[in-house]
Amino acid sequence: MKNKDFFGRELSREQLLELDACTQCGECLKYCPVQDVTHNPSISPPEKIRMFREFIRATEGLKARLFRSGGIDRRLLEDFTNAVYECTTCGSCSQKCPVGIFTQRLWPVLRKEMVKRGLGPIGYQAEMPNAVLKTGNPYSLPPEQRFSAWFPGDVKLAEKAEIGYYAGCTGAYEAQPMVRGDVLVLDAIGEPFTMLSPEEEVCCGFPLFITGQHDILEDLVNRLVASYTEKGVKVLLCSCPCCVNIMVRDWPVLYGRKLPFKIRHITQFVSSALNEKKLRIRESKQKVIYHDPCYLSRGVGILQEPRMILGNIPGVELLEFDRHGLDSRCCGAGGAARKVYNQNAIAMGRLTIDEAVEKHADSLVLSCPACYSKVNEAMIGYDRQIPIVDIMELLSGLIKRG
């Protein structure tokens, strides 16, 4: 696609309206985590929208129509591409937008537009489609190691079951205590559950979707849906908010029809099990602070279940961040930016650590593998320290057996 062609072909009509509706008020900057650490308004939401409008005007405006568009300066396009990829796509700007622009959805589509023009993605992100094709995960790690390092030896999986569990690539390779905790808790609940083999459980498509590389998404989704259907799955559980997000929002579109099973976040299943007394939990006297992952809270509206689980642990006192629930602040791991704009991500992670320490929490509870991996990394070499634990990791260590 040439850079004289219509900018916005990838956008839906609603998104074109959104671009036009931005009043450039700048209110969103107060809540943007990237702004918190870069203080650079040129990569802010209203500036990205202003630039994209300029691109549209340059290719489709009256002047361009009357005198033929001369194209857009490549440097401007590169600046825009960097700005749109530096974003963590956390959606805070959307939450605070006076007109309600759905930016958590808009930024990935603008990224897709840049990919079509050969300008995106950035750095290692460009290798992800090939990595997924070859290894099933975006990190190019061997599929045979997907479960081997963390899957508890004493847990037995059903060959076929109505409950399926999807570990996800980031959990399986980068946040293993989290997925181990998931499996231990599911095992303790006692209902049979199944998983795909390490070769069958491929990437859910989210890293490709979020970086604008959509070419193999349909194939991935069709493979996964077919595999889970063959296993007789009626409810697919997952603990990764990003995976859950693409599963509920986009899998039906990519699959072409309604999914043959329901998608549930693991905290939903476990909080129900706790309510039904299927799990017994030991006391643990501690003050914990819970961080809402952006794609779990603003993404799919899971706010109460993690709190319900923590509230069900005897002795646990739950603290809240100043910004929590739908207003939570990104820990820096989102938008596939954490490995490309590592310094930003570390700085954002440290803001989360700072607040947790200042609130005198004994541990910081997370429920996202990307958050888990990045906030742990942010702790390395930092003078403020706090134990980081995934919600299922915490719970699995407190299960009363027998």
Place this chain on the structure above:
Amino acid sequence: MGTILTLTFYLFICLFISRFIGFMLLLRKASGLSHTAIPGVPGTATAVLFDIFFLLRLFRTNKWLWAGSWLFHISFMIVILKHLRYFIEPVPGWIFCVQPVGRYAGFVLTFSLVYILILRFVNTKIRYVSYRNLFLTAVLLLMSITGLLMNTVLRQDLITIKNFMIAAFSLSPEKAPESAIFIIHFSLFLLLLPYLPSHILTAPFVIMDARKREDSLKTVMHEK
């Protein structure tokens, strides 16, 4: 002078309409998928109307800015309605009813614009400055000040002004009123036209969509 002003008026109106048509053509070209597979939740008409009319999203985000913005939008709308009597003959009864309110709305409009500008410069937390918005606010402020002056201390011959406006609308330009303040006021309006933000037309749809999306968020993962 009258002919120049009227022709400029025609030119800017044509540009404004072409902008609108251009946007409609763009909408036809957009071929991307809709937002998501999650359907919106219907039955929130009252909430949507409140969101749009009272700018409730802005209220939730910044109450100080909301106060100024809401007063600005409402007073601007009333002032526009008040101005209709200069373009329509015979003047409908309801436009006469707006006149007394319109006079006060002119003061509110000026006050709200000054307030918004002060808020922008005083609030150090605001990290983003849209120069286009500042320019628009300044032009609107000057328009409202010249309008107020004409309404209070520098009273105008309204019949001449109305004749000029009606002539312009009926494509037969006439001599402009010999009033410097009116010429300034009208020129500022012409200056405003090409920069007039279209969000006034598109934002209500986006607000409506945001309400549906937020309502449906509660059911994304909790459907039976």
